[in-house]
Amino acid sequence: MKVRKPLAAAVLAAATILATAACSEEASDTASSVANDASAAVASAAGDAASQARDAVSGAVSSAKDAVIGLSTEDAQSTLRTAVDPASTTEQVEGAVDTNNPETISALQTYAETSSAAGYTPDVYTVKEVTEQGSSTATATVAVASPHAPAPVDIQLNYVRVGTNWKLTADAVDTLTSMGGQHGG
Structure with a gap:
């Protein structure tokens, strides 16, 4: 399903940013800021993925209903x-x-x-x-x-x-x- 790729990309980007931020001198402040940004990015990607999944399921249900009902x-x-x-x-x-x-x-x-x-x-x-x-x-x-x-x-x-x-x-x-x-x- 195409939903997994955007979610995986967002998680990978967040992990990369966290790892980079942890290596700096101001790791504490930067890590917190990066974590918040990463969390927002993951939430956004998850929301988009959920919306795509909901649309796909809705379309499949509609098609299945037409197949069962037969005559529209x-x-x-x-x-x-x-x-x-x-x-x-x-x-x-x-x-x-x-x-x-x-x-x-x-x-x-x-x-x-x-x-x-x-x-x-x-x-x-x-x-x-x-x-x-x-x-x-x-x-x-x-x-x-x-x-x-x-x-x-x-x-x-x-x-x-x-x-x-x-x-x-x-x-x-x-x-x-x-x-x-x-x-x-």
Whole structure:
């Protein structure tokens, strides 16, 4: 770990200064002054090392938490916005949705086009929270800012882990496409 080198250098410098000061005629006064300076240098190096260690541990804990939780709100958001973006290619939508049924992909692409024309552009979908339902499924609470309502409406969309990727489930697509019929989509 990189924390040891600064601390070792500070201790070595302090020891060298103390040894040099002890050889002089005014060793008593100088040694005391040098000892105080060395002590401050060691304390500063130790504080810096502790801060670096704390930052490293915090980053590792955050990464480990993401690995355990699996689906972050950011990843769920990205997947959802890809699925509801009329500019997304068929391949991109297939990467965002877990289905082998081409009609599901086609229905979602039609929904994306009509809902976007009705004001439901990808940016109106905001993932607020993701809750794991085991190691391979999750439910996202999504706020949909409707141009027809004064406040966003929350919906639940399910995701499933496919290999190392998270995708919207077919029932999430059903939830989205059913919304299209409510507002002329």
